[in-house]
Amino acid sequence: GAVVSQHPSWVICKSGTSVKIECRSLDFQATTMFWYRQFPKQSLMLMATSNEGSKATYEQGVEKDKFLINHASLTLSTLTVTSAHPEDSSFYICSALDDGETQYFGPGTRLLVL
Amino acid sequence: QKEVEQNSGPLSVPEGAIASLNCTYSDRGSQSFFWYRQYSGKSPELIMFIYSNGDKEDGRFTAQLNKASQYVSLLIRDSQPSDSATYLCAVNGEAAGNKLTFGGGTRVLVKP
Numbered sequence: 001g002a003v004v005s006q007h008p009s010w011v012i013c014k015s016g017t018s019v020k021i022e023c024r025s026l027d028f029q030a031t032t033m034f035w036y037r038q039f040p041k042q043s044l045m046l047m048a049t050s051n052e053g054s055k056a057t058y059e060q061g062v063e064k065d066k067f068l069i070n071h072a073s074l075t076l077s078t079l080t081v082t083s084a085h086p087e088d089s090s091f092y093i094c095s096a097l098d099d100g101e102t103q104y105f106g107p108g109t110r111l112l113v114l
Numbered sequence: 115q116k117e118v119e120q121n122s123g124p125l126s127v128p129e130g131a132i133a134s135l136n137c138t139y140s141d142r143g144s145q146s147f148f149w150y151r152q153y154s155g156k157s158p159e160l161i162m163f164i165y166s167n168g169d170k171e172d173g174r175f176t177a178q179l180n181k182a183s184q185y186v187s188l189l190i191r192d193s194q195p196s197d198s199a200t201y202l203c204a205v206n207g208e209a210a211g212n213k214l215t216f217g218g219g220t221r222v223l224v225k226p
Contacts, residue, residue, distance in 0.1 A: 001160075032212060043202070043218045044158070093157045097212050101146045101163075103204075108157040 006106035020080045021109045023094030029074035030096035038091045050077040084113040120217035133190040137203030146206035147186045153199045193224045
């Protein structure tokens with residue numbers, strides 16, 4: 001099956017610093033990847049759609065200057081949380097779209113901002 | 115009205131029984147339907163997808179789609195304690211590109 005990895009799996013940082021999260025499709029190429037955020041006991045919230053070689057598309061209410069997305073290759077998308085604050089602490093999950101319409105999720109990155 | 119609705123549960127099922135999960139959606143143009151399982155603290159994992167009306171079976175799982183009634187269901191046969199998780203229904207709408215709209219999830223508890 002399709003495998004998607006994320007790195008790091010968890011990160012603790014100080015308020016005001018930036019954190020980069022990587023999402024890789026390991027055994028398939030993904031023109032499109034998605035970034036989600038999930039707070040405890042809540043459902044997944046789509047943050048943005050990442051397209052290889054072009055600008056990401058952000059969902060309403062998500063600040064594109066705060067959550068920088070780069071999709072430089074067909075197997076790698078990165079999400080950088082800039083000037084992180086405690087309210088950004090969450091579970092960040094990426095997914096990669098295969099040739100069809102199926103999204104395969106990475107294992108997630110748990111971010112804690114102190 | 116939510117676009118994809120699921121009963122939040124918990125759905126309590128004895129071990130060995132059939133768990134039946136339902137999902138309704140509002141976008142009549144929806145084309146693709148997915149079931150994901152999410153264990154507590156983990157990311158979702160794909161169980162199966164269905165595109166056409168009728169039943170689709172994969173091991174102990176059966177997805178059922180009825181586009182006229184706008185619902186999709188998931189049956190888990192011979193439920194095991196390891197099936198205890200939150201099950202997410204996701205729909206790919208006609209106008210949504212490849213973005214998925216998720217239901218809130220149904221928590222399933224399989225009791226030994």
